Amino acid sequence: MLLNAMRKADGTYRTYDEMVAEKIPLRYDGKWVAAACTACSSETGQGNPFPVYMYELFMPEVEVNVKTGKVRVVKFTTVADVGTIINRATVDGQICGGLAQGIGLALTEDFEDLKKHTTLRDCGLPYIKDVPDDIEIIYQQTPRPLGPFGAAGVGEAPLTAPHPAILNAIHNACGIRITRVPALPKAVKAALAEKAKKESLVHA
Numbered sequence: 001m002l003l004n005a006m007r008k009a010d011g012t013y014r015t016y017d018e019m020v021a022e023k024i025p026l027r028y029d030g031k032w033v034a035a036a037c038t039a040c041s042s043e044t045g046q047g048n049p050f051p052v053y054m055y056e057l058f059m060p061e062v063e064v065n066v067k068t069g070k071v072r073v074v075k076f077t078t079v080a081d082v083g084t085i086i087n088r089a090t091v092d093g094q095i096c097g098g099l100a101q102g103i104g105l106a107l108t109e110d111f112e113d114l115k116k117h118t119t120l121r122d123c124g125l126p127y128i129k130d131v132p133d134d135i136e137i138i139y140q141q142t143p144r145p146l147g148p149f150g151a152a153g154v155g156e157a158p159l160t161a162p163h164p165a166i167l168n169a170i171h172n173a174c175g176i177r178i179t180r181v182p183a184l185p186k187a188v189k190a191a192l193a194e195k196a197k198k199e200s201l202v203h204a
Contacts, residue, residue: 098158
């Protein structure tokens with residue numbers, strides 16, 4: 001609405017001073033409706049509920065201390081397609097933040113015991129040293145026809161699957177499969193002990 005008010009007949013735009021001089025309102029209240037979201041059937045709910053999607057691939061590298069069960073993410077490479085990147089610093093920050101959350105979900109965060117997990121520390125939120133400095137973000141920009149200026153957004157993609165990717169990296173590192181987050185040291189040690197037990201029975 002503001003852009004339409006600023007637009008001149010020749011297709012150019014008025015400046016702030018021109019808007020004031022012509023007594024054109026500088027503020028508008030309005031609503032935006034995603035037209036592409038209306039193709040869903042009201043009876044079945046099937047259709048195209050979202051006009052734009054975002055995609056991301058996660059490739060963490062981990063170290064597993066087989067004596068203590070402690071897991072550390074030493075590098076995180078991610079490939080993201082969030083449409084056209086309009087503000088690179090903001091997108092970088094959103095993705096790094098999502099990866100940090102994913103590391104917490106995978107390795108430390110636990111809210112199960114409401115009597116015990118009453119502080120941020122007790123809930124296992126990751127510390128600065130839990131997040132690697134070595135984070136590589138590879139962007140694949142595919143402009144979205146229905147996104148604003150081709151953007152798809154970057155709110156959800158970074159936290160879709162960094163935690164299961166970390167669990168897969170643990171499997172690749174030491175051959176154990178953790179199926180429940182967080183992969184606390186005691187869970188990793190227990191899985192390593194079970195693996196060693198099975199291997200000893202095989203070789204017996």
